[in-house]
Amino acid sequence: MQAVDIMTKDVISVGPQEEVSAIAKLLLEHHISAVPVVDESHQVVGIVSEGDLMRRIQKEDGKEASWWLSLFAGHKDPADYVKTHGRKAEEVMTVNPMTIEEDTPLHKIARLLEKHRIKRVPVVKEGKLVGIVSRANLLQGLATEDAVSDSALKDDRVIREAILDEIEKNTGVRSAAISVTVSNGVAELWGLIDSSDQRKALEVAAENTPGVTQVKNNLGYAPRGVGGY
Numbered sequence: 001m002q003a004v005d006i007m008t009k010d011v012i013s014v015g016p017q018e019e020v021s022a023i024a025k026l027l028l029e030h031h032i033s034a035v036p037v038v039d040e041s042h043q044v045v046g047i048v049s050e051g052d053l054m055r056r057i058q059k060e061d062g063k064e065a066s067w068w069l070s071l072f073a074g075h076k077d078p079a080d081y082v083k084t085h086g087r088k089a090e091e092v093m094t095v096n097p098m099t100i101e102e103d104t105p106l107h108k109i110a111r112l113l114e115k116h117r118i119k120r121v122p123v124v125k126e127g128k129l130v131g132i133v134s135r136a137n138l139l140q141g142l143a144t145e146d147a148v149s150d151s152a153l154k155d156d157r158v159i160r161e162a163i164l165d166e167i168e169k170n171t172g173v174r175s176a177a178i179s180v181t182v183s184n185g186v187a188e189l190w191g192l193i194d195s196s197d198q199r200k201a202l203e204v205a206a207e208n209t210p211g212v213t214q215v216k217n218n219l220g221y222a223p224r225g226v227g228g229y
Contacts, residue, residue: 003109004102005157006141007123007131009164010176013038016045016090023048023089031177031192031222034120036097037089042128046093049119053092099124100133106141109133137179140190140218144183156182159211163187166209171201178202178219185213192222 013036014023026035027050034049086092099122100109112121113135123131160182168175179190187206193199199219206215 001106001141001153002102003100003104003106003123003131003133005153005160006106006137006179006181007102007133008137008176008179009131010168010174011036011122011129011132012176013129014048014089015039016088016093018089020048020053020087020089020092024053027053030174036122036129036132037093038129044097044099044122044124044127044129046090046095047097047120047122048089048093052094097122101125102130106138109138110142113138136190140179140181140188144181144186144188155211156184159185159187159209162209163206163212166205167202171198171205173198173202177222180206182212185211186216187212187214188216188218190218191220193219194222 012026012030012032014026016037016039018037023035027033034047036044037046037048039045098112098116098118100112102123102125104123109121113119120132120134122129123133160180163180163182164175164178167173167178167180173193177191177193181188181190187209189202189206193202199217199221202219203215203217206212
């Protein structure tokens with residue numbers, strides 16, 4: 001399996017000028033924990049995560065820094081000030097984040113996440129954002145990965161694309177919150193949804209997709225504020 005087989009395709013992204021308050025609402029509304037920042041040509045220029053926003057809250061609550069940081073209190077950091085007080089994505093984002101290509105194999109993605117201690121990585125094609133792989137996506141892929149022929153793998157990709165397309169167009173559920181893996185025709189649904197109606201709709205969408213031999217519904221219900229990627 002490669003990144004293209006497990007990535008979330010319908011990625012919610014923002015522009016460099018997006019207000020921080022609007023980004024926070026996006027994270028809550030869509031149950032995600034980060035958004036890539038893209039420029040006018042859809043090139044990835046940064047990423048804003050829950051951690052970036054939590055850092056702002058910690059700075060604004062009036063608590064003193066740790067004792068050893070207080071030793072350097074006379075040396076203010078302009079970059080830190082921008083990070084904790086900026087109002088736009090470009091001011092608070094992590095710049096030039098790690099990215100991967102669609103054909104990056106799972107074991108390389110796992111090493112990248114571990115080496116750089118990150119929770120997710122944008123997927124690009126010719127430099128443009130086409131998806132995102134989170135730790136959850138990776139674990140789901142590893143759990144369903146089998147030794148299959150190249151032709152079978154291609155068929156599974158076609159099936160996966162069809163399921164995601166049906167979900168996005170006809171179920172009323174954004175596929176950004178859902179992860180789908182397909183191995184030997186067996187489709188597994190992962191992610192957090194809001195209701196039993198959504199859960200059943202996604203299962204039916206997968207069942208009705210040509211080539212699907214079995215559906216394993218691992219969808220759970222999202223507590224308010226819990227992130228998906």
